[in-house]
Amino acid sequence: MPASDLTVRPLVAASELDRFLELSYVLDDELADDLAAGRRRPEWMWIATRGTRVLARASWWSSPGAEGPGVLDFFDVDDTLPPEEGVEVGFELLSAAMKAIFPEGATPPEYGRFIPPSWREDAAARQVVETRFAVLERLGARQLVERLRLEWRAGTPLPETSKRLTFRPVSDREELVDLMVPVLEGTLDAHSGADLERMTPREAAEKQHDEEFAGFDSPREWWQVATLDSGEAVGFVIPARNIYNAIIAYIGVLPAHRGHGYVDDLLAEGTRILAERDVPRIRAATDLPNVPMAAAFQRAGYVNFERAVNFTWETA
Structure with missing residues (x-):
């Protein structure tokens, strides 16, 4: 069936959430x-029927009070559709939504999706992932990175x-x-690497602090600097909520x-700080190439329970 027979629109109100959840x-x-907290808005939540x-849906997320969407984190297609039709339906939905939400010439925010760890080996999971990839690439996005999502679970022995x-x-x-600037030297993190292509290391460090770390409402006292007996800084860890x-x-x-295994000491300290708050789990992520x-x-003691992929559009 052609995609032209679709109705593509945003949700009229939060009360239409059940339609989105189909x-x-x-x-x-x-x-x-x-929705209740203002991290999503009905006009940022679109469906194709x-x-x-409902054959496809998309939603953007942002911090409460933000002027516009911060990330595309929902994009789904009815996976009972034949793959080619699924791509067409997804394209019709996402292209219409992006045209309505973003001014002409604006760079859309990043797309992120969680996927199974073994998605390449599972034929059904691979088709789901590749359908979304095909739509995004048709719209001009490119894959930035694939990441491991990791989890420490309550009851796991704490590292020493x-x-x-x-x-x-x-x-x-x-x-x-000041500590982040030299750490960015030789970074294996794709997001940091992308920042360094268009800004200085200090600007990249300030951006990450101000746009990410400053938004945590957990105590800043949890953020730790590790030093030698001489007082010289070795590194730092940021446990947070x-x-x-x-x-x-x-x-x-x-x-x-580097080269002395201090990452184990830092991770142990960050894990301990959070585990002492009786949290059920601690989440983390690292890029797939960062072996x-x-x-x-x-x-x-962290387990890889999921993966994530991120796509970006070239800056306009």
């Missing part, structure tokens, strides 16, 4: 709270406390930015101290 995704249980049937480093809270924004989970937001080892960081999480 398709499913792992974050569905967050939608009602997100044929008759009474460091016997060779001393920890103290980060003193202020300037100290953290975002809106949904306890997280290890960032771990950085200064270039002069050393993934190995550190595994040694600390």
